[in-house]
Amino acid sequence: MTSSASPIVRFDNLTLGYNRHPAVHHLKGDIAAGSLLAVVGPNGAGKSTLLKGIVGELRPMQGNVELAGLKRENIAYLTQQSTLDSTFPIVIHDFVAMGLWSQFGAFRSFDRAARQRIEDAIAAVGLSGLENRPIGQLSGGQLQRARFARVILQDSPLVLLDEPYGAIDANTVRDLAALVRHWNAEGRTVISVLHDFDHVRQEYPETLLLAREVVARGATAEVLSEQNLLRARHLAEAQSQSPDAPICHTEHNTEKSTAEHRHS
Amino acid sequence: MSLIDTLTSFPLISPFIEFGFMRRALAGCLALSLGATPIGVFLMLRRMSLAGDAISHSILPGAAVGYLFAGLSLSAMTIGGLVAGIAVALLAGGVARNSVIKEDTSLATFYLMSLSAGVLIISMRGSNVDLLHVLFGSVLALDDAALLLLASFASCSIVAIALGLRLIVLECCDPAHLARISRLSPVAHYGFMVLVVLNLIGGFHALGTLMAVGIMILPSAAARFWVGNIVPLILVAVVIAFSGSLIGLLLSYYVNLPAGPAIVLTLGGLYLLSMAIGPLGPLVSHLRPRWHFER
Numbered sequence: 001m002t003s004s005a006s007p008i009v010r011f012d013n014l015t016l017g018y019n020r021h022p023a024v025h026h027l028k029g030d031i032a033a034g035s036l037l038a039v040v041g042p043n044g045a046g047k048s049t050l051l052k053g054i055v056g057e058l059r060p061m062q063g064n065v066e067l068a069g070l071k072r073e074n075i076a077y078l079t080q081q082s083t084l085d086s087t088f089p090i091v092i093h094d095f096v097a098m099g100l101w102s103q104f105g106a107f108r109s110f111d112r113a114a115r116q117r118i119e120d121a122i123a124a125v126g127l128s129g130l131e132n133r134p135i136g137q138l139s140g141g142q143l144q145r146a147r148f149a150r151v152i153l154q155d156s157p158l159v160l161l162d163e164p165y166g167a168i169d170a171n172t173v174r175d176l177a178a179l180v181r182h183w184n185a186e187g188r189t190v191i192s193v194l195h196d197f198d199h200v201r202q203e204y205p206e207t208l209l210l211a212r213e214v215v216a217r218g219a220t221a222e223v224l225s226e227q228n229l230l231r232a233r234h235l236a237e238a239q240s241q242s243p244d245a246p247i248c249h250t251e252h253n254t255e256k257s258t259a260e261h262r263h264s
Numbered sequence: 265m266s267l268i269d270t271l272t273s274f275p276l277i278s279p280f281i282e283f284g285f286m287r288r289a290l291a292g293c294l295a296l297s298l299g300a301t302p303i304g305v306f307l308m309l310r311r312m313s314l315a316g317d318a319i320s321h322s323i324l325p326g327a328a329v330g331y332l333f334a335g336l337s338l339s340a341m342t343i344g345g346l347v348a349g350i351a352v353a354l355l356a357g358g359v360a361r362n363s364v365i366k367e368d369t370s371l372a373t374f375y376l377m378s379l380s381a382g383v384l385i386i387s388m389r390g391s392n393v394d395l396l397h398v399l400f401g402s403v404l405a406l407d408d409a410a411l412l413l414l415a416s417f418a419s420c421s422i423v424a425i426a427l428g429l430r431l432i433v434l435e436c437c438d439p440a441h442l443a444r445i446s447r448l449s450p451v452a453h454y455g456f457m458v459l460v461v462l463n464l465i466g467g468f469h470a471l472g473t474l475m476a477v478g479i480m481i482l483p484s485a486a487a488r489f490w491v492g493n494i495v496p497l498i499l500v501a502v503v504i505a506f507s508g509s510l511i512g513l514l515l516s517y518y519v520n521l522p523a524g525p526a527i528v529l530t531l532g533g534l535y536l537l538s539m540a541i542g543p544l545g546p547l548v549s550h551l552r553p554r555w556h557f558e559r
Contacts, residue, residue, distance in 0.1 A: 073444065073446060077444060079440070085309075089494050094433075098434055106431040136492070154445075
């Protein structure tokens with residue numbers, strides 16, 4: 001996984017996992033600044049885990065994630081399941097405005113330019129006119145639009161989207177995908193975890209296929225070949241039959257050779 | 265006829281003109297409405313209404329130890345209550361995070377132990393009158409020191425909420441997002457818990473440990489049936505809290521009821537009324553015609 005442009009994320013032999021069970025193994029390489037990268041793979045392949053590793057929510061079991069010129073708290077990260085309490089009495093305007101946190105913090109009041117940016121972000125996701133509606137009254141698609149508007153205001157060079165289009169209608173997907181293209185055209189790096197291969201083929205030039213380890217990475221058309229997808233499925237099935245036993249060739253080999261060495 | 269005489273002829277005002285203790289009670293309730301009720305709104309929104317109740321009971325052994333050493337001394341009971349309340353909030357949270365026990369059970373275990381220990385300590389030394397004072401408060405016997413204490417807790421809370429509104433709102437509605445984008449997340453969490461304990465102690469002096477949480481939660485829950493945005497919600501809750509206190513005090517004066525329970529029951533009545541006629545209440549939202557193409 002290397003690229004000629006300057007990297008924004010570098011994986012240094014990264015292994016991530018939960019309760020001592022690795023979920024992503026020995027990831028190496030860079031993600032170039034300005035990439036538009038899809039991360040695909042079967043359930044349990046470690047896609048969301050990888051994003052959590054990048055934002056630092058999960059400490060590496062081994063290796064490292066390096067970020068170039070970017071603090072972790074400034075990454076815009078849209079989680080798969082919103083942790084938002086949608087019954088909380090807050091209106092769309094105030095919810096979206098929270099995206100300005102990195103620039104205004106907890107205490108500074110919004111100036112005129114900031115208020116204009118909030119208005120523009122709400123317009124960009126097609127929610128103009130609903131600024132004063134409580135978030136509890138929004139449909140799933142509208143709430144996802146509001147979350148995207150918050151990402152706009154975060155104004156981050158690195159945007160991570162974890163299954164952003166789950167349970168959302170085609171119109172909303174089309175609008176939000178246009179927004180993602182726009183972010184990338186502005187020079188932002190976007191990494192999206194996705195399941196819809198057609199969407200990935202259409203929108204994402206680069207893809208990373210994971211099945212707890214890297215199955216393939218590169219141009220989308222090549223990565224999403226029958227052969228690679230079959231291999232990913234086989235790896236996932238093998239792992240799901242013995243979920244506790246990490247497939248970790250290098251570690252196995254080292255352990256084996258050490259054991260053999262001891263015996264001899 | 266002087267102005268005072270005219271005012272005294274109004275039955276809703278006359279008790280407060282004639283009796284100093286009624287004026288003090290009203291001032292104490294105003295302080296609680298301004299300080300404790302907004303904190304109660306956030307407690308409710310964080311689904312911690314019962315946790316607030318549990319922490320209010322856990323104040324008791326601390327206050328009781330203060331009482332053991334200094335009698336019904338305001339400062340000794342306040343310091344004791346503060347230490348016990350914060351200790352239980354921290355301990356219960358710690359046990360919940362590091363064991364199989366969930367937060368509600370964890371709080372329940374600590375508050376049950378605290379409440380019984382508190383009642384035990386007070387009955388070892390004091391009279392039943394003292395015990396009643398601690399359990400049900402003495403809103404009609406607030407002295408200068410108690411009023412000052414209530415007013416300073418209210419001031420602290422108002423300033424803290426005004427400064428930290430954005431932080432508290434985000435901590436309540438999307439805590440995981442706050443933890444990702446800011447290092448202030450623990451400050452918001454623990455700062456809020458300290459405010460809760462402070463206001464519960466204020467409520468404890470006026471309404472007693474059994475009802476302190478009443479003036480925090482009941483007006484907040486009632487306001488939820490009227491408005492759907494956080495700042496108006498806080499303002500409506502404060503208005504409901506103060507109106508309920510006023511009506512409760514008048515009831516206690518004219519019908520000769522104990523003041524603390526009269527206030528809390530009035531607040532309960534306002535909650536039921538809001539549920540019945542509030543625009544966001546279950547009745548009105550069922551009766552309202554549905555609009556097609558509503559924006």
